[in-house]
Amino acid sequence: MNTKPAFSGLHPIKIKNARIFYDGSLQNLEMLFDQEKILQIAPEIEVDDDVEIIDAKGLAVLPGLVDTHVHLREPGYEAKETIAAGSRAAAAGGFTTIFAMPNLRPYPSTVETMEPYLEKIANDAVVRVIPFGTITDDEAGRTPTDYAALKKLGIHQFSDDGVGVASGDVMQEAMKKAVEADVLFSCHTEDMNYRAPGASVHEGPYAKKNGWIGIPSACESAQLIRDLGYARQIPVAYHADHISAKESVEALRQAKRDDVNCTAEVTAHHLLLEDRDVQDAMEKMNPPLRSHEDRMALIEGLEDGTLDFIANDHAPHTMEEKTRPMDKAPFGIVALETAFPLLYTEFVDRQKRWSLKQLLEWMAAKPAKRFGLEKTGELREGYRPDFFLADFDRTYTIDPADFESKGKNTPFGGWTANVCVMQTWSEGRPVWTRKDK
Ligand SMILES: [Zn+2]
Structure with a gap:
């Protein structure tokens, strides 16, 4: 049985088909996590039917x-x-x-x-x-x-x-x-x-x-x-x-x-x-x-x-x-x-x-x-489920009009970027998703 609104309790989620930055390099792995920690990172993770699956094909998962x-x-x-x-x-x-x-x-x-x-x-x-x-x-x-x-x-x-x-x-x-x-x-x-x-x-x-x-x-x-x-x-x-x-x-x-x-x-x-x-x-x-x-x-x-x-x-x-x-x-x-x-x-x-x-x-x-942060800054089992999905095949032009920040004061408008942040997760929840123009 699907137990949504699982986000009020612990809601296990698996990311599949992504390249995960693990142990110093991008690897074809799966990652299982909830809102407290990363539970498992492995080539294939067997999960129950109640686990939500995110297909992140073509994307990298970075800490x-x-x-x-x-x-x-x-x-x-x-x-x-x-x-x-x-x-x-x-x-x-x-x-x-x-x-x-x-x-x-x-x-x-x-x-x-x-x-x-x-x-x-x-x-x-x-x-x-x-x-x-x-x-x-x-x-x-x-x-x-x-x-x-x-x-x-x-x-x-x-x-x-x-x-x-x-x-x-x-x-x-x-x-x-x-x-x-x-x-x-x-x-x-x-x-x-x-x-x-x-x-x-x-x-x-x-x-x-x-x-x-x-x-x-x-x-x-x-x-x-x-x-x-x-x-x-x-x-x-x-x-x-x-x-x-x-x-x-x-x-x-x-x-x-x-x-x-x-x-x-x-x-x-x-x-x-x-x-x-x-x-x-x-x-x-x-x-x-x-x-x-x-x-x-x-x-x-x-x-x-x-x-x-x-x-x-x-x-x-x-x-x-x-x-x-x-x-x-x-x-x-x-x-x-x-x-x-x-x-x-x-x-x-x-x-x-x-x-x-x-x-x-x-x-x-x-x-x-x-700065004394525990279990932060890497993707490892037991670490905080904080990460972002990036597209290394996508090139875009920096446009301050697209910024979430109220400040548009950048010298980098018009510069080209060869990686694009697509979605960011904090404590096992998606908190920001790129809006495609
Ligand atoms: Zn200063």
């Missing part, structure tokens, strides 16, 4: 991606993005777990502001959304947040993204408290002494030629080097956000050699674009797209393990904001719906420089591990 650096803008900036739209954008990009940055109004710095925020996420998000707490109260850079209090609500990661913690004394005090509470810091490093008013793009000949005020690489690397110095003395779990400069890569390489507990992320746009690709504020982000040499250092850093994984700094804004003059427009681009298709297309399909296995490790397994 749900993880992004540790996403701006959902809600509460406070709902004209740019909402939890509902941003989490749908995540699903449309193959992401099933995203970490939401805390530069919001109100800031989730206290139990009083975090609780309603968690409730809103529980109601609105279509994939798993895990919020950051702030490193300092309201990201004001003065008082370390009460990490232990927020940890009781399940918050294990803290960031003042958008600004660096300017005071070295405050940062060291915060790091000591983070060690006591056993939480992770995810740090946007930016020393504002290096950033002139109106600075918008990487400082270099290209900025000069266009009459734009530049942001020097030291703006990022000086504070990173400071923090890594503290982390040599204070054993905090330190993660460096959106690394853009070759000097930062070198500082991380040295710190890792010295066994500092540090990891780092790099965004898809810093891997794909350079300062000379900047046309207008649509390519304006912080940190900025840097030189060719920097981009090559990021790619090599990722490949040799100095940079640990990819996170994309999805940063939606309204078109009104992003069409302002260079020095007046806000920093940031949307990324969730383009990161995987474009990285796959450029580095796996076109350059044949990376394997699909490497890309999926950097976009799922490795961020999951560093």
